[in-house]
Amino acid sequence: MRYQLDAPIISHEQIADCEYEITVEAPEAARDARPGQFVQVLYDQSYNPFTRRPFSVYRVDLARGTFSIVYLARGVFTLGMRRKRAGEVLSIIGPLGNSYLQDARPDCQHLLVAGGVGAPPLYFLASEMVRNGMDPRRITVINGARSENLLVAVRELNALGVDLRLVTNDGSAGATGLVTDLLASEIQIPQTYTVVYTCGPTPMLRAVSDMCMSAGVPCQVSVETMMPCGIGVCMGCVVKIRDAGEPDGFAMLRSCYDGPVFSAEDILWE
Numbered sequence: 001m002r003y004q005l006d007a008p009i010i011s012h013e014q015i016a017d018c019e020y021e022i023t024v025e026a027p028e029a030a031r032d033a034r035p036g037q038f039v040q041v042l043y044d045q046s047y048n049p050f051t052r053r054p055f056s057v058y059r060v061d062l063a064r065g066t067f068s069i070v071y072l073a074r075g076v077f078t079l080g081m082r083r084k085r086a087g088e089v090l091s092i093i094g095p096l097g098n099s100y101l102q103d104a105r106p107d108c109q110h111l112l113v114a115g116g117v118g119a120p121p122l123y124f125l126a127s128e129m130v131r132n133g134m135d136p137r138r139i140t141v142i143n144g145a146r147s148e149n150l151l152v153a154v155r156e157l158n159a160l161g162v163d164l165r166l167v168t169n170d171g172s173a174g175a176t177g178l179v180t181d182l183l184a185s186e187i188q189i190p191q192t193y194t195v196v197y198t199c200g201p202t203p204m205l206r207a208v209s210d211m212c213m214s215a216g217v218p219c220q221v222s223v224e225t226m227m228p229c230g231i232g233v234c235m236g237c238v239v240k241i242r243d244a245g246e247p248d249g250f251a252m253l254r255s256c257y258d259g260p261v262f263s264a265e266d267i268l269w270e
């Protein structure tokens with residue numbers, strides 16, 4: 001079910017360099033949100049900026065009827081959103097889109113690969129897995145960013161008890177390099193049946209997808225596209241998805257409606 005509402009802001013905190021977490025009260029949306037889904041946000045009722053922007057649901061507190069998003073303040077929209085204060089409202093539409101499909105095989109090793117602000121939906125996924133009774137040792141999270149101050153959800157992932165591997169481009173936390181450097185050793189000779197779930201910048205998603213396909217490891221990718229409407233109307237978010245039934249061998253699917261999560265083997269990267 002999708003809701004459109006002016007959600008009261010419960011808190012708005014800076015959690016790292018340029019990164020902020022907003023928690024809003026929206027009990028129905030919080031109850032219905034699944035990991036991988038997002039909300040379309042508008043913070044200025046004068047429609048400046050004019051279009052909403054998508055943000056993944058990060059964490060949900062069912063008892064309080066709240067959910068949070070985390071954002072990196074880097075452009076016109078997100079720098080403007082920093083001005084919002086607790087007690088004001090945030091206009092949201094959501095939860096929107098599909099969600100990650102948790103592999104049900106009991107012997108499955110779940111490998112979550114996050115880049116920068118791709119971490120929020122994967123933290124939500126890990127926390128749902130643990131909340132549903134999964135042994136956290138079955139979950140490995142590779143969490144990467146340019147540097148330590150841009151890593152998201154480190155404390156929260158540690159608190160879940162998952163196997164957390166950090167990697168930064170400059171070596172300020174964890175290993176030095178890219179998430180794909182750590183992924184390589186995990187999937188080259190997988191010891192157990194492994195499924196990868198990933199979210200982050202497009203070049204990273206493409207590299208993770210290629211590696212998983214070469215290794216024969218199933219991989220679910222949450223794509224990052226522009227989403228002018230977020231509700232399946234404008235076609236501004238289409239991605240090429242393999243479809244043998246179509247004359248050209250692919251269909252243009254809306255990432256806001258049919259996605260944002262697709263199987264890596266189906267995506268035809270542009």
Ligand SMILES: Cc1cc2nc3c(=O)[nH]c(=O)nc-3n(C[C@H](O)[C@H](O)[C@H](O)COP(=O)(O)OP(=O)(O)OC[C@H]3O[C@@H](n4cnc5c(N)ncnc54)[C@H](O)[C@@H]3O)c2cc1C
Nearest residue numbers: 053054055056070071072075076077078117224225227228
């Ligand atoms: C499913 C999904 C989940 C996401 N989750 C997160 C998250 O959890 N945290 C996070 O930080 N980011 C997330 N993003 C990315 C985020 O929505 C945008 O990158 C960010 O909001 C852009 O805002 P900005 O202030 O950085 O850039 P802006 O300066 O506002 O925009 C950058 C450029 O993109 C253009 N643009 C951006 N959006 C639109 C649009 N809708 N229509 C037309 N032009 C547009 C602008 O005109 C501008 O040229 C997600 C994206 C997707 C698709």
Ligand code: FES
Nearest residue numbers: 230233234235256
């Ligand atoms: S954003 Fe408009 S159809 Fe997807």
